[in-house]
Amino acid sequence: MSSEPAKSASSSSSTPQEGAQPQPVPHYPQPPPYGGHYPPPPGPYPPFYAYPVPDPSHHDPNAPNGAPSQPVAPFFMAVPPPPPGMVYAYPMPAAPGYPFPAGIPPPQPAPKPKRKQVKMACTNCASACKRCDEARPCERCIKYGLAETCVDGVRKERKKGIKRGPYKRKNRNGSGEPSDYPSAEGEQQVAPPPAYPMPPEGYPFPFVYPPYGYVPAPPDGQPHPEGTPSGAPPPMPHPVYSTYPAIYPHPYGAYPGAPPMGYPPMPGAPVAASPNGNAAGKPESSVASPTNGSASTDPGKGKKRSRGKGDDSSRPAKKSRDVPPEEQQSNDDKGTVGGDMAGKEQQPQPPTFAAHPEAGPAAAAFNGPEPRPLMATM
DNA sequence: AGGTTCGGAAACTAAAAGGT
């Protein structure tokens, strides 16, 4: 975490406000899918993430009795959607009592380590669907007295000659392009510049760009504390972060529905925004398939298990594995991974930043450092 | 409580397609 804020490329110092001339808005890069986010405009605009308030009251129930637990996910308070035409700030100014520096998300519960597989499980473990190891006999077989039958299975040879369709080349974001990371909606977002913390993984809220010239950096080049020593009083509110409001006018005003002023219109985007601010369906670019169907884990969890106890067949064919190629439902269903998204429509939508006629007035309502107009005219 | 079963997600990996 460099302390160097991602200022506009040029200026040397300058406060957030000063000298923040409305930059001439270069050509707007690409129309986002309707209902998605505007991609960053080219230019020196630092990203500014929408971010709800961290929930200081949510603590780890598993923490040692009475221990000073730390907030754990979900650590967002259930905050109402921002007023029409407004967005939450990211990073947020610290909430009183929030034990972490403003804008610094609490430490995530260490990401689940990636599962490591052995190259080849022994037949016993494989049939039991249990973890095996490289040793022979493997640990599990030893434990259950199956040492003598602990042998490698045989791998089936992979099918050959399967025709494949033309490949979709992934967006090869190399140089000038901002590096992308998928949002919860599977859309592409832009990595924050060094001075901004990355929103937590799976962060469901759209982000927008702040008024040009705002730089949420600590003063005097002091690095942000990464946390507070246990027991230490919360350093809230952060002297720097507290200087800016938690909510800002949506820099794009009435998006979606109306392209930001000063920007060329979004080709192909429907003009009208739904009351929810969401378009009915994602056109074209929705093909950005969510690669793996990893999306679920839940949908399948309520699984019903009809277990015929007397499954005499010592090992019923699992999935397609033992099914002769002819019987296999080809890969048709595999391709539907993205397709079953159809049912996902219902998921609670993050605060939307829908078009609102009041966007302008609302924007004027907030008090705090006046955000510089992102758009030449707003 | 500990063992078994097994659905299905994650991981692995090789074949096919695409790029140079």
Place this chain on the structure above:
DNA sequence: CCTTTTAGTTTCCGAACCTC
């Protein structure tokens, strides 16, 4: 030929179920 994408295959997590 090398890289990338895709999908076939395997591993094994995790929950239901069973047995003692």
